[in-house]
Amino acid sequence: MGVTPQESATRTRIQSMGQAARKAARSMARADTAAKNRALRAIATQLDRQRAEVMAANRRDMEAGREQGLDAALLDRLELNDARIDAMIDGLHQVAELTDPVGEISDLIYRPSGIQVGRMRVPLGVVGIIYESRPNVTVDAASLCLKSGNAAILRGGSEALHSNGAIAACIAAGLQQAGLPETAVQVVDTTDREAVGALISMPECVDVVVPRGGTGLIERVSRDARVPVIKHLHGVCHVYLDDKADPDKAFNIALNAKTHRYGVCNAMETLLVAEGLAEEILPRLAAAYGDSGVELRGCTATRRILPACLPAAESDWREEYLAPILAIRVVADLDAAMEHIARYGSGHTEAIVSEDYSRARRFLAEVDSSSVLVNASTRFADGFEYGLGAEIGISTDKIHARGPVGLEGLTSQKWIVLGDGHIRQ
């Protein structure tokens, strides 16, 4: 297949951004905590001062979006207002408050040879972030990369082009004021799709890419990337109500995990109920779900207890509804629940509700998901709730970072050795 002149120009442009980022990454790795925090606060100040310019740029994007007939949800995510800009500014100050992970030395021990060996936390280098048309992600992603000593190349959705350009100007000004290279955060200023293709195929310039967005984008990036990918795919989260559960905890957690918010990846999508508890808890839960307008789709045993429940198809067990719909399955016991999770789950987040020590211990050890909870709602699987301060995303991969990824996930550890003239014998 041929390459068009435009594709070729885009590729050249992204490559030169990559080379600039690689160079900036060396400065960023050396930057001390004070300089990085100064930059974060200066960007916040710039955003506040250039509020009018950022809003004007966003209005251009919104008008173009309406003309293109973007749906209401997309337009909502695209829109900036005073409250959202305030939230971006707050976020920058919060990241400035976080402990700097870079340079932390751990596990420094003496070895029999006499050398001291330990590990030092270091930035990854250049992080590429590919995301949808949510201008606030531009600031969030930039701030986390900056604080963790990385250079970033940000490629937001094409609908947010002007908004991101205005935000990029604030970031560049803030970096400059703090004495850090402006190229430490670069925002891709072309809507050409080839930009993504170029960004994910430059291992010499990009150390990792984080795609954030729809499944199609993430699958495409994973398939075509020539650099490591930190990605979040599906969130088919389960709650298992054991027959040794405290019924009130079971009720509260099953309700909260589904109804606290519907469109989030850590919402429960399938409820597994032990045979011994089903008759007691399901009618009570069904009434509460009914009050919240949640549609129930159950297995045969569920429908015997809840005759009004719709039948669940095989495909329901794999479905990430992100909506007021819940699949319910009655299972024999803990083993059957874990078998169901292993077969249908997405490895994101699963919870057990049980007062039985040994079953809780087994569930924790044996369920292979990025977050495993005992007697707590799946909604806690979140960077802020875990104390990371902020998250660049949630990883459903097993390599490098798993679950909510914060500053630490944007770093690596190198080995350090301290000697006094030691040589190998």
Added chain:
Amino acid sequence: MGVTPQESATRTRIQSMGQAARKAARSMARADTAAKNRALRAIATQLDRQRAEVMAANRRDMEAGREQGLDAALLDRLELNDARIDAMIDGLHQVAELTDPVGEISDLIYRPSGIQVGRMRVPLGVVGIIYESRPNVTVDAASLCLKSGNAAILRGGSEALHSNGAIAACIAAGLQQAGLPETAVQVVDTTDREAVGALISMPECVDVVVPRGGTGLIERVSRDARVPVIKHLHGVCHVYLDDKADPDKAFNIALNAKTHRYGVCNAMETLLVAEGLAEEILPRLAAAYGDSGVELRGCTATRRILPACLPAAESDWREEYLAPILAIRVVADLDAAMEHIARYGSGHTEAIVSEDYSRARRFLAEVDSSSVLVNASTRFADGFEYGLGAEIGISTDKIHARGPVGLEGLTSQKWIVLGDGHIRQ
């Protein structure tokens, strides 16, 4: 391009091995430390008992290798003898002695919401290892994967087919005796190159691949892999002798780093010497290198001090000689040394020799390599020297694992949450 019937058959065979491995991985993740150690010791016993069979299989490989005209180095790596089988047996017992990383819970803290959040170390799942015709790697790799609770698919060099088959029988018998699934360690029994292609393109069955071998293999695997890769590319290691170095330490370390062993990835390939020290130390070093038969290739300033030294070409700064050859460059100072390392280094291992506190501190923080040493020989960059017990390889990547990769590098961490009926407000 079409796929031949043989390629298609190989792909089907590897896929069914992958599915079996995925299933075995669940059992291995649950296996307790005692069972895994029992298996390691049972494999050692089997290897000892079936020594005659393993040696006979190896003789078949050696004969075929000689007929094919393999070179002496390859034949040496392929050959098994009593001492090498003893070393494999010792290695199994050593891995049994290592602390089991699986299930370790760290950083368990209370959050303001009342939940306890921590991380639990868990196996990666299925590890694919692709290596050359060294039958001892079959046992090393199997033992590390087994101890870390992973299932393994091992693809050794085609020249070692019979040796690996005989070793695989010992591993299977040992696993069975310990009550673990025989499919926890599978050795690919075809020499078809398509096996590698299949193994690295099954993300649904394989969680990570570790290629060990020549640069060509590793580059091919990195380029084509659809699963994460832990890889070791080049080892262009540097020692920088600062003008504040203790001359004796500088002399000893520069000599040891080059001459202790030549064919290893952590041997020094380029020596950087500060201007202020060059006149004093280079003649003394050149004499010692001369005694060891090391060929020197120097920059202009080096050759002014050592007129007999050959001139270094630009390409010498990027060369991993793995031989008694050393490139030498005189540099102005620490900054020039770090600039050289950033430009020409491979990110493997670099050392500084200096008594200056601030320079040592800067070198440690700013050099972006998997191992950074102060006043110690680069030869210490090794899993055994670092206390890992054994290593599956050395990673020059930044993602997931960096430097020597031991049991911990074959694991990941999931988040765990302990609550008491907690829900999100």
